Amino acid sequence: MKLRRWCFGLLIHVLLGVTVNAQSKRQLVVKKIHEGPVISHTHPDVIASANKGGFETGQVVKIKDTYHMFINEMFERPHRDMRIAHWTSTDAVDWQRQSTIVESIPGRSSTNPRSEVWVTGVEFNTEENAWNIFYVAYRAGDKDKGEIAEYDYAGRIWRAKSVVPGEDGIAGPYADMDIVLQPDANSQSWEGQQAVAAFNPYRVGDQWYAFYDGHNHLPQGDWPLGMATAPTLNGPWTRMPEGHNPVPISPVFNENVQVTELKAGGYLAIFDSFGDQEIGYSLSADGVHWDRETRLKVQSVNNLWAEAGDHSMRTPLGAVEETDGTFTVVYTARYTKDGKTFYGLGQVELAWE
Secondary structure, X not given: OHHHHHHHHHHHHHHHHHHHHHHHHXXXXXXXXXXXXXXXXXXXXXXXXXXXXXXXXXXXXXXXXXXXXXXXXXXXXXXXOEEEEEEEEOOOOOOEEEEEEEEOOOOOOOOOOOOEEEEEEEEEEOOOXXXXXXXXXXXXXXXXXXXXXXXXXXXXXXXXXXXXXXXXXXXXXXXXXXXXXXXXXXXXOOOXXXXXXXXXXXXXXXXXXXXXXXXXXXXXXXXXXXXXXXXXXXOOOEEOOEOOEOOOOOOOOOEEEEEEEOOOOOEEEEEEOOOOOEEEEEEEOOOOOOOOOEEEEOOEOOEOOOOOOOOXXXXXXXXXXXXXXXXXXXXEEEEEEOOEEEEEEEEEXXXXX
């Protein structure tokens, strides 16, 4: 009996290894690049909403024939004055702004825990029959305690639920429910002073997982990535143990990971990484163990509108798998035109090589 169990376990291990290797051999390529930004500083809804700084982080989901984008608008100072907005499109190119979902509390300080709000996750919660959004709220550093006033500290992950039940309630309004992850006695040594930063849930079978970020300001460290898990989307969420965390997807920097469960099996994570006009992705057979990152240049020499630099190309807002097997990716990127710096939105189509 023991021999039979051992042989069965070995078979499963071999089959899983074959699956992982097959998954790892798949590569994405850029199939089509939209010419220029799909949303720039001249977009009528950008002007009407008085968005002076542009966009950063968020997620795009597709419901039937409509793309829904939940994204941060940097309405005054970039990365300081924030709100979360909802936009829609039928082709991921022509976008219309629908509403403001969450406002920050003006006045960035060490005593204001919601001076910035950064949406990083959008999921339908079957247990609640409602949409959930997850967003990060920071406080500023406290100079009296030796912190850097201009930096983000003590990120807390808020979960908000759509008031209107069912899939049609995606447009909101949304009501704050709870904080699902924050600095506490279970924080891990690698998380640093900024954590918890970003939170992006996805389902694997009956279990939920989420990537989350950390970063240490003093002394300045890398931007490592961890994972948390929960039996239901609304929690309780617990960190995966050190040893699994931090997850070695990217050597130095990784932000705003968005995970797509692939129709053919396996999982695709897409995220902000280093490189001029580049984004990163990783593949997983089981949704728990991930390959090292691969980077893709999403702008061409003949269609180059984002600035160079590791932090000029910003965050992809997920990879929407289409019926033809391609992936629609909307991303944020910084550019300067007519003396104005703005974080606009680009769009690219990916496909398997």
